[in-house]
Amino acid sequence: MNAVPSASGFDRDLVARYDIDAPRYTSYPTAPHFRTSFGEADLLRAIRASNGDPIPRDLSVYVHVPFCLSPCFYCGCARIVTRDHGKAASYLTRLYREMELIAPRFDRDRPLAQLHFGGGTPNFLDAGAMVELIESIGRHFPFSRDEGREFGIELDPRGCSEDYARQVAAAGINRVSLGVQDFDPAVQTAINRVQGIEETAAVMTGARRGGVRSINIDLIYGLPKQTPDSFARTLEQVIALRPDRVAAYGYAHLPERFPAQKQIDKYDLPDASTRLTLLQQTVEMLTAAGYVHIGVDHFALPEDDLSRALAAGTLHRNFQGYSTHAQCDLIGLGMSAISHIGDTFSQNAKDLVGYYAALDGARLPVVRGLRLEADDHIHADAIQQIMCAGVLDVAAFESRHAIDFARYFRSTLSRLEPLADDGLVTCSPARIEVTPRGRFLLRIIARCFDAYAANPDIRYSRAM
Amino acid sequence: MVQLEATARRLRATGRVADDGDEIRFCSTCAFGAVCLERGVDKLALHELHCLVEHVGPYRPGDAVFRSGRPFDAIFAVRKGTVKTRALDLEGRELVLGFHLPGELIGLDAIHPEEYPCDAVALDTVEVCRFSFPALSTLAARLPGVQQELFRRLSKGIGGNALLVGDYSADERLAAFLVSLGQRYADLGFPVGSLHLAMSRGDIANYLRLAAETVSRVLRRFQDQGLLRVDGRDVAILRPADLFAIARPILKR
Numbered sequence: 001m002n003a004v005p006s007a008s009g010f011d012r013d014l015v016a017r018y019d020i021d022a023p024r025y026t027s028y029p030t031a032p033h034f035r036t037s038f039g040e041a042d043l044l045r046a047i048r049a050s051n052g053d054p055i056p057r058d059l060s061v062y063v064h065v066p067f068c069l070s071p072c073f074y075c076g077c078a079r080i081v082t083r084d085h086g087k088a089a090s091y092l093t094r095l096y097r098e099m100e101l102i103a104p105r106f107d108r109d110r111p112l113a114q115l116h117f118g119g120g121t122p123n124f125l126d127a128g129a130m131v132e133l134i135e136s137i138g139r140h141f142p143f144s145r146d147e148g149r150e151f152g153i154e155l156d157p158r159g160c161s162e163d164y165a166r167q168v169a170a171a172g173i174n175r176v177s178l179g180v181q182d183f184d185p186a187v188q189t190a191i192n193r194v195q196g197i198e199e200t201a202a203v204m205t206g207a208r209r210g211g212v213r214s215i216n217i218d219l220i221y222g223l224p225k226q227t228p229d230s231f232a233r234t235l236e237q238v239i240a241l242r243p244d245r246v247a248a249y250g251y252a253h254l255p256e257r258f259p260a261q262k263q264i265d266k267y268d269l270p271d272a273s274t275r276l277t278l279l280q281q282t283v284e285m286l287t288a289a290g291y292v293h294i295g296v297d298h299f300a301l302p303e304d305d306l307s308r309a310l311a312a313g314t315l316h317r318n319f320q321g322y323s324t325h326a327q328c329d330l331i332g333l334g335m336s337a338i339s340h341i342g343d344t345f346s347q348n349a350k351d352l353v354g355y356y357a358a359l360d361g362a363r364l365p366v367v368r369g370l371r372l373e374a375d376d377h378i379h380a381d382a383i384q385q386i387m388c389a390g391v392l393d394v395a396a397f398e399s400r401h402a403i404d405f406a407r408y409f410r411s412t413l414s415r416l417e418p419l420a421d422d423g424l425v426t427c428s429p430a431r432i433e434v435t436p437r438g439r440f441l442l443r444i445i446a447r448c449f450d451a452y453a454a455n456p457d458i459r460y461s462r463a464m
Numbered sequence: 465m466v467q468l469e470a471t472a473r474r475l476r477a478t479g480r481v482a483d484d485g486d487e488i489r490f491c492s493t494c495a496f497g498a499v500c501l502e503r504g505v506d507k508l509a510l511h512e513l514h515c516l517v518e519h520v521g522p523y524r525p526g527d528a529v530f531r532s533g534r535p536f537d538a539i540f541a542v543r544k545g546t547v548k549t550r551a552l553d554l555e556g557r558e559l560v561l562g563f564h565l566p567g568e569l570i571g572l573d574a575i576h577p578e579e580y581p582c583d584a585v586a587l588d589t590v591e592v593c594r595f596s597f598p599a600l601s602t603l604a605a606r607l608p609g610v611q612q613e614l615f616r617r618l619s620k621g622i623g624g625n626a627l628l629v630g631d632y633s634a635d636e637r638l639a640a641f642l643v644s645l646g647q648r649y650a651d652l653g654f655p656v657g658s659l660h661l662a663m664s665r666g667d668i669a670n671y672l673r674l675a676a677e678t679v680s681r682v683l684r685r686f687q688d689q690g691l692l693r694v695d696g697r698d699v700a701i702l703r704p705a706d707l708f709a710i711a712r713p714i715l716k717r
Contacts, residue, residue: 052664055680055687055694109677 011437012276014422022443024296025387026319027345028380029370029452031338034347038369044105046344046371050329051107057329059106059141060114062319063095063133064334066352067124069159072193074181074223074251076258078336078350079120088125091334091352094359096136098333101364103140106331111144112137114325115172117153123160127167134171141331143172148305150175150325157199162206169210176207177216178243182223183234190224190268197237204241214304217243221278222251224268228277235282239289245300246291247321248282250275283440295387296442298322315388322388335365343372375451378403382412382449387442390434415448519543521591529570529584529592536574538594542566545590546662549582560671563587563663565648569617587662632714637672638682639711642692646701657701 023030050056064078067088071081080087115137117130125133130153143149152175153168165176180200181193188194204215217238221231238246253269255261270278283293291299292307298321300306309315309324316323318330319338330340335355338347346369349355358365372380378401385392394405406413406429413427420427424438425445438445447453521544523529529540529547542564549561549570561582564570574580575597604611632640642659649659661668669676683699686692691707693700701707708715 049664052666053696054661054665054668054683054699056665107676109680 012280014424014437015279015440016272016276018441018444022447023450025383025443025446025450026317026321027338027340028383028450029345029372029376031345031347033452034345034368034370036368038344038346038366038371040364040366042344042369042371043339043341043346043364043366046341046346047102047105047329050342051105051110056107056110057327058113058144058325059110060116060318060325060328060330061112061137061141062116062118062330062332062334062337063122063137064118064120064332064337064348065091065122065124066120066335067091068119068121068156069124070192071260071263072181073191073260073263074220075260076252076254077120080352085124085126088129090356092125092129092133094356095133095334097359098365099136099140101359101362102331102333106141106329108142110141110329111146112141113144113146113149114323114328114330115149115151119154121156121159122153123155123164127164130164131167131171134168134173138172148324150323152177154179155203156195157203158193158195160199160203162202162209165203165206165212166210169207169212174211174213175216176203176212176214177218177245177247178203179218180234180238181218181220182226182231183237184226184230186225187223187230190264192263197241201241204243214244214306216245216247217241219246219248219282220251221248221282222253222270222275224264226270226274226278228274228281231278232281232285235285239285242301244304245298245306246286247297248279248286248299249297250279279440293439294322295390295439296321313389317384317387339366339369343377345369345372377401378408379449379451382409383446386432386434386446386449390439390442392432394430394432409449412448416445419445419448518594518596519591520594521589523586523590523592525586525588527586527590529586529590530580531583532580534580536571536578536580536597538596539569539571539574539600540584541569541593541595543591543593546587547590547592548585548587548663548667550585551582558670560663560667563645563667563671566652568648572614572617587667630714634672634674634678634682635685635710636714637674638668638679638686639707640714641668641672642699642701643704643708643711643715646704657704659699659701661697661699 066078066080068075068079068081069083115134122130143151151173153173154177155165156179169176178200179193180195181191182188183197185194200217207215219234219238251269253261253264253266255264286299287293290301292302292310294300294306294310294315298306305324306315306322309322314324316325318325318328319340329342330338332339332346332348334348335352336348336350338345346366348365349358349367354367355365381400382392382397385397397403398405416425416427416432419425419438419441422437423435424441425435426433434442434445520529520540523545532551543566545566547564547570549564551559551561553559564584570584570592571580573582600610600614604614645661646657646659650656663671665679666676669679672679683692683694686707687694691701691703693702
């Protein structure tokens with residue numbers, strides 16, 4: 001796939017036609033397929049096996065901080081809304097306990113190459129507690145000294161300061177992701193998230209002064225009260241702040257699944273046609289401002305690590321979206337966090353009660369997961385090729401997996417036919433390649449390789 | 465989505481079984497098949513001699529084929545998978561003695577003490593062939609070829625721990641380990657230069673009397689030097705001559 005930014009691929013009719021359910025493929029199989037039969041013993045076995053590799057993989061830690069001071073109405077994350085900062089202390093007690101239980105299971109010569117704090121709102125923890133947490137993680141998992149290490153944190157500019165950003169950067173954080181969503185006051189009121197440009201800019205300044213390599217801003221299109229004019233202003237303001245990366249997610253209104261969304265009046269939501277306009281102008285304005293479309297929702301400046309990885313064909317996909325790191329074993333700490341060790345996925349208890357109870361009983365809080373089967377590996381590899389490289393080389397794939405591609409993926413190839421007719425992919429016996437138009441619909445193309453996609457019980461957010 | 469290639473290859477590697485034998489024909493890797501057939505003794509004839517060739521397994525990873533101290537009554541040939549032999553000291557510390565691939569015999573060192581001096585543990589899914597020793601002795605008396613093959617294997621086993629004796633560097637030990645393991649895989653008909661490590665790096669380290677960390681550090685350096693490529697549990701030897709040159713002081717003694 002060509003890394004040169006281009007908005008020419010955007011085709012309204014086409015994107016509208018494919019505005020249907022598809023997973024984001026931050027993992028395969030996707031989380032809804034995890035099973036409760038997978039427990040602590042399975043996770044420990046997977047860790048032991050991972051230590052036994054001739055050259056064990058580097059480690060990646062994700063820490064979930066579930067608390068938020070106030071509810072953003074669009075949010076579908078695992079979170080707890082509270083103004084009681086005392087809750088942070090009880091949570092941290094368990095987080096430290098979890099680390100103490102799991103860290104010794106990993107051999108000490110496996111450096112921590114990735115660290116990510118997500119939420120909820122990681123900066124619900126005050127700066128002192130956050131720095132202490134980062135330092136403690138460093139004692140349990142020796143930090144990689146490679147300068148390519150990715151240590152990131154999601155910050156809510158509300159309740160964050162320039163100084164907070166500088167302190168976490170000094171503790172080792174080199175990537176910051178800021179939730180903005182939209183700068184328009186009417187939209188901010190409708191989603192219950194009022195924040196100014198100044199506080200956002202202050203956090204960015206603090207992060208940059210602290211030496212952060214890459215700053216991301218999250219935007220959401222399709223929010224209530226959004227209009228093409230208002231969102232164009234937001235995009236101008238974001239471009240003026242010059243973040244290294246921009247993620248523009250499509251809002252999925254699923255109030256029956258995410259109760260907070262019931263606060264959103266569906267008559268305030270932009271219609272399908274406006275939604276398309278919002279996406280189109282996002283792509284066009286960002287690319288005109290010099291951002292490279294990495295894939296799905298992600299954009300980055302050409303000198304950012306992600307753009308370089310895209311050009312070099314070394315891009316990878318993980319639970320945080322895209323990454324330049326492959327081959328890490330991921331340890332998820334905290335309520336609802338997902339781990340990916342060797343060929344297993346596992347997830348912690350999704351509520352505080354379950355999470356606390358397990359740890360208070362000195363057990364790891366894993367409640368479900370799965371071990372990838374041979375077929376899962378094959379499908380996962382194909383989806384990774386499509387989502388990250390945008391191309392699948394049939395001969396190389398066949399030799400990696402010892403399969404006859406055309407026979408193994410017969411039903412996939414027939415599902416791809418209409419997409420090929422629409423010019424989203426080209427399929428030849430030698431390669432499957434995503435076209436520039438198809439890059440906006442990577443999830444739809446990837447879904448053709450998803451052996452579980454036939455299961456109608458699982459609902460995903462819309463693909464665009 | 466990690467380790468896709470490695471897993472695919474692992475599945476292929478462990479799928480290979482030396483169990484192409486049946487009621488009449490020997491398995492192609494059978495230690496004694498060739499020498500028996502040489503003398504016109506096929507499997508039916510063995511049955512008539514009451515020499516039962518019994519297929520046992522599958523064993524799951526961690527299962528013991530035999531345990532130290534048990535009375536010796538049989539030797540075993542690995543048919544599928546990899547078997548680790550190990551001794552435990554009084555404090556329960558493990559000492560890895562060797563790794564055994566399909567076609568190789570285990571339990572030979574129990575002949576003299578008349579009890580198994582070590583544990584034989586499956587590292588992956590293992591199937592073995594059990595030769596009752598009294599019956600094998602009878603057979604050896606009637607077929608000198610079987611006797612010779614037994615002696616040959618016994619003396620080979622005695623020389624097998626050369627990697628450990630002497631003051632060799634970690635590089636030399638690891639290179640010698642990979643070269644000889646690669647040779648054994650090649651003898652089994654695997655593509656030359658590609659080997660699957662069923663044993664953990666802890667087992668390799670224990671066997672070579674190194675720290676696990678050292679095993680990984682040396683492998684990473686070999687990889688950086690382009691000598692080999694490690695992918696999960698699979699190792700592809702890219703420059704066999706250079707690897708052999710490092711191993712030479714040990715292998716050419």
